[in-house]
Structure formats: C-alpha cells, structure tokens
Amino acid sequence: MAPRPALTLLPRHGNMLLKVRLGDSQKFIKLAEPNLTDFLNAVFAKFGVPPVREGVTILDSSGTEVDEEVFEDIVSSPSVGVLTIKYDGEPVSVVPSPDSASTESSSDTIPVVTTPESCRSPSLDLSDSQETIIISDTPAGKRQRLDSESKQCVESILARKPGGDRIMNEYNRTKSLTDESRRKMVNMLVADMTEKNGSSPTRQVKEMYARGIVTLFPSLSDPFSKNGYEHYYDSQSGSGYLAWRIKTIQRSTARDRRASFEEGRPGKTTEGGPTARRELQYLPEKNLSEDDNVLSEFPRFKDVKGLIEQDFVLMFGEGASGKLLERWPTTFKKKVIQQCRKLPSTSEIEELLLAADPPEDVTEVDAGWDSDLSSILLLSHLIPPTAQGRKKPGKVSATQAEKHLVVFKKTGTSIQEHLDEITTSNQPYLLAVGVRRGFRD
DNA sequence: ACTGATGGCATAGATAGGTT
DNA sequence: AACCTATCTATGCCATCAGT
Structure with missing residues (x-):
C-alpha cells in the first residue's frame, strides 16, 4: 500500500x-x-x-x-x-x-x-530497513500481515473521510470512542465498504474492516472475545455494528426502490383483479401531457402504460383528475380569496388579490397571472408552516413557492423541449402556457 | 438444514419548530 | 432561553422468506 x-x-x-x-x-x-x-x-x-x-x-x-x-x-x-x-x-x-x-x-x-x-x-x-526481516508464514505472521493490511485500510478511510481525523484524535486523547463517534466511524467504514464491494460485502471484507478497527484502535478490542472484533463483525453470527449498519443501508435502499416504484404500481397483492383487467381500464385518449410530464421524471412508470391514470381512477373514480381546475372558479376561488383577505397584508398578497379578484373597472392586471391562477397562488399563502419534524433546510416562503407551483411558458414553446429539460425536479407543478401570463386562451 | 436478505418492532437519540 | 413535542433516523434483536 x-x-x-x-x-x-x-x-x-x-x-x-x-x-x-x-x-x-x-x-x-x-x-x-x-x-x-x-x-x-x-x-x-x-x-x-x-x-x-x-x-x-x-x-x-x-x-x-x-x-x-x-x-x-x-x-x-x-x-x-x-x-x-x-x-x-x-x-x-x-x-x-x-x-x-x-x-x-x-x-x-x-x-x-x-x-x-x-x-x-x-x-x-x-x-x-537494512535488516531484511523475513516474515515467517506462521499463523502469527499471517495474522500480523492481515492486521497490518486491515489497519491501513481502515486508517486510510478515516484519513480520507471528513470527520475521520476527529475520530482518530478522540481515540488518541481518550483511548476510547463515544457511542456517537463509534457510529460515525462505522458509518464511514460501511459507506466505503459498500462503495467498493456493493451492498452485500463478503464475510472476508466485513471481517477485514472489523479487524482493522481493533488493530488501529486496540483499546476498542474486546478482550473477552475470540478475535477481539466480534462486536464490530462476527462472521459466525453475522452480527456486529458493521453488519447492522450494512443492513440498515440495505433496508433503506430497498425502501427507496419500493417508494419510487410502488407509487405507480397497482399493487400485486391488492384485490382488484389481474393486471390484464386493469390494462383494459386504461384509456389511451386520456394520456395527456401531464402524464408525459410525470413519466419523464419517473421513467419506470413507462414499464406499464397508464399506471398513474389507473391508480388515480381507481382511487377517485372517472373524471376526478380534472375536478380541481374544473371546479376551481366556481367552488374554491371565492373562498380562497375571502380567506386571504383576512391575512396580514403584504404587497405580494395585495397583488395577487388584485389579480384574482379585479375591481369592475380594471379589466386584467398586466404582466400578472390571470384571476384563476392568481387565486391558486393565493392558496400557498394560506397553507400553514410545515408540520413539525425534521425538514432539513427551512420551509420556502409563499413567494418562493410560486416558482415551484407554476411554470409559465409562452405559447409556441416546445413542450417536449421543456419536458426534456426536466432532470432533477421531483416536484409536480402546473405548467401554464399562453401568450402572456394574464391572458387566457 | 443452512445462509443471507429482508421485514417488523421496540427503543433511543437527534432535530425542527412551537410554547411558555 | 428553556422546555416541550412530534417526527425522523439509526440501532438491536428477532422472525420469516427464498435460494442453495
């Protein structure tokens, strides 16, 4: 090395x-x-x-x-x-x-x-050195070589990863590691292990990392176990911190896979008939641009045509998909505007209110959204702060939310081109197409 | 039967955000 | 600021399943 x-x-x-x-x-x-x-x-x-x-x-x-x-x-x-x-x-x-x-x-x-x-x-x-030391091939020599290899492996990983030096310092200082540091170290090592060996490293690999830990940090070795590193990985029982962590990683990747797949899947265990029957329910003429939009983000949905539509229809019945926008002007818009008038006034809200509910003498507010869309945007101001929990960066403001909620494209813009541009977004949004914002066609 | 992968469950700790 | 709460993540252990 x-x-x-x-x-x-x-x-x-x-x-x-x-x-x-x-x-x-x-x-x-x-x-x-x-x-x-x-x-x-x-x-x-x-x-x-x-x-x-x-x-x-x-x-x-x-x-x-x-x-x-x-x-x-x-x-x-x-x-x-x-x-x-x-x-x-x-x-x-x-x-x-x-x-x-x-x-x-x-x-x-x-x-x-x-x-x-x-x-x-x-x-x-x-x-x-000048002295040539021949490491004998005795079991002890072999073990020593294994020790030194695994130690260097672990050491180089810790040296490479951010925070690894802190762990080494902590051990140096205290000849021990806190639970937290131990977890961090295990996480680093397992991350490296799975990077190099896939999500199911062989027993030897796991053993090497475990051995490396106690060789590098001798105080962490368990004097009562056979090899001293069984608490990190015990090949006999397949247990130990390293094994647990690997399992957690496997679990979470499996969950992610499921999450990205199941959403569009009718669910093989749910009652509701065989796939063939569902495919008959699929109505090709309803496969509008919204579907393409989703499919470009979640290409696996293409595996079976019309998965999203199927699920949606199954859950809400025929014709529900257009309900919101259909009923918006008559049912929701007025209520949203009414509620928004009670909000502490900001220039943003004022503008939207003006556009959503223009006074008689003003025809259409220039350069803004039209009345319907403005009222939809007003809705974002009514939504309370995010629920408690661990949301990494803070919540976006209602103003910022607009950018996520509606994307405006001028008439004539290639929709396909727009769809092709979508690479990272995983947020559904409304795509507004028109000559200008406030103009409906 | 054995082994590894995966799931379920209880628990602890971390964290964001609210409340006092 | 200090405390409280809901939520999320990781962990540890056990059970089950699938492949051999």
Missing part, C-alpha cells in the same frame, strides 16, 4: 515515542500503535538485531515483566518509563526512571513529525 504524503506533517494518531534499552544502548522507538508484535519488530529493526521472538522479555522501569496482555496498557500510560529488552539468561540492569512522569509526557507533547513510512505498518517498514 502506498504511503500518503499528504499526512506527513500531522502528529498522527497512535504515534508514540518509547524509550527502549537493549544491551548498553538506549533508543527511542516510534510506535504507530501499542501492539507488542509491532513493538518488538520495531525494536529489532532499530537496534539492528535479529528478530528473535523466543526468549525475549520486556521489562518496565521497575523491572516488572511486560507481557502481551498488559503491553498496550503499559505503553499507553503516561508514566511508562524506559522499557528494557532482555534476552533470557542475560543479566540486565534496569534503568530507573525517576523522571518517568515528566519525560514520558513527551509522547503526548512532542509533535511527532511522521514520515511517509510511518503511515505504513511497522512490519512493512522493516522491509525497507
């Missing part, structure tokens, strides 16, 4: 400096994460000694042995002193560290300038 130069100057998550003594010399070891195997490999590389794992003991400043189980906790502690590497049978003088507390805050306070190499896992770094 290639190093990422863009991150080189940031003190990155997990980079800790440890003082290590081996034999007579003492050196700083830079560690990307508190993992005993990585630590030892880094030590061997730094001191230029063969990577022997057997018979090697790590002692802390008090001479207490540091084993794998406690290694992470010890090195994460701010008071970790000098760690001494001891080969079995070798007498060793433990370096007391009276200043341990003050010096070891260095891992937190000294800005660690990371090199591109340090973005890579220590095991890979070793291959670049």
